[in-house]
Amino acid sequence: MNSKQKYVIIVALVLLAAALIWWFASGGEILSKDGIWVEKEMTELDKALGLEPQKEYQEKFILGLLPHTAVFSGAVVFISTVLFFIFRTKKTKETK
Amino acid sequence: MKTIIKTFFILFVAVSASFAQGFKVKATGEKTFNFEDKYGRNQASFFSTTPLEDITGLSNDVKGNVTFNVADIKSLKGSVSISASSLKTGIELRDEHLKSENWLDAANNPVITFVIKKVGEVKVVADNKLEAKVTGDFTAHGVTKEVVADVTMTYLDASEQTKQRAPGDLLGIQTKFNIVLSDFGVENMIVGQKVADKIEINANIVGSSGM
Numbered sequence: 001m002n003s004k005q006k007y008v009i010i011v012a013l014v015l016l017a018a019a020l021i022w023w024f025a026s027g028g029e030i031l032s033k034d035g036i037w038v039e040k041e042m043t044e045l046d047k048a049l050g051l052e053p054q055k056e057y058q059e060k061f062i063l064g065l066l067p068h069t070a071v072f073s074g075a076v077v078f079i080s081t082v083l084f085f086i087f088r089t090k091k092t093k094e095t096k
Numbered sequence: 097m098k099t100i101i102k103t104f105f106i107l108f109v110a111v112s113a114s115f116a117q118g119f120k121v122k123a124t125g126e127k128t129f130n131f132e133d134k135y136g137r138n139q140a141s142f143f144s145t146t147p148l149e150d151i152t153g154l155s156n157d158v159k160g161n162v163t164f165n166v167a168d169i170k171s172l173k174g175s176v177s178i179s180a181s182s183l184k185t186g187i188e189l190r191d192e193h194l195k196s197e198n199w200l201d202a203a204n205n206p207v208i209t210f211v212i213k214k215v216g217e218v219k220v221v222a223d224n225k226l227e228a229k230v231t232g233d234f235t236a237h238g239v240t241k242e243v244v245a246d247v248t249m250t251y252l253d254a255s256e257q258t259k260q261r262a263p264g265d266l267l268g269i270q271t272k273f274n275i276v277l278s279d280f281g282v283e284n285m286i287v288g289q290k291v292a293d294k295i296e297i298n299a300n301i302v303g304s305s306g307m
Binding site: 030031033034035036037043044045048050051054055057 | 187268
């Protein structure tokens, strides 16, 4: 393994770790979401009527394992594998 | 003989009245409450949870009415409905799927309805608040099944405060029950995976006697 191949592996591992940390920090959801449901503030009359808070949709991207983290991780693995192979081939030619 | 009959009749009425469970409010007699709200403040929702995804769907297009004797909640009759096409899940593509033939088939079954049949297990929480099990016919996807809903009802006599929402007396209803999608002919490959077969239905609605 030459220095370029090592560099490819290190960069790939850092990117994979960053993606997983970001996914975990986003709540570790299985599927990505475009928004969340939030509870509306209740009026005194709503409370007197024994109602529960109503919900409304707010747009907000939440990173999930599927598809974004999985696609990104797959792409990192694929590109790093290709680069690893390319650099290995170049080194073999240089030694000849 | 007439005295005996009269005595029995009075006793019967008195015993019936003592067993009747209802609201102890200013209003008396039979009242009808309409749930139509031009501001869309009434809300019905469903909730599905699976290991893959939680889905919440909402409709603010609630219609219907109920009629009952204020002093006897067991006299409750009426229905509540929403239009199937009004359900929103937060993702437009998913909303379209929900309306499609494989799911609710909104084109052929445009309305989801709950028709009240009987009221049981009434529990008086306060003078103007009751909890009960309401049995009714729930219709979705063109299929009708009997369900039992946990219902909390709160009665407010007309006042300056209630006028902020609607004219007349107000009836707040909070209800929850479960349905099984496959019982309603909704059979789809992803039921049990991304969408649960058992769906929780909630409603938070207010009816007005002045509409």
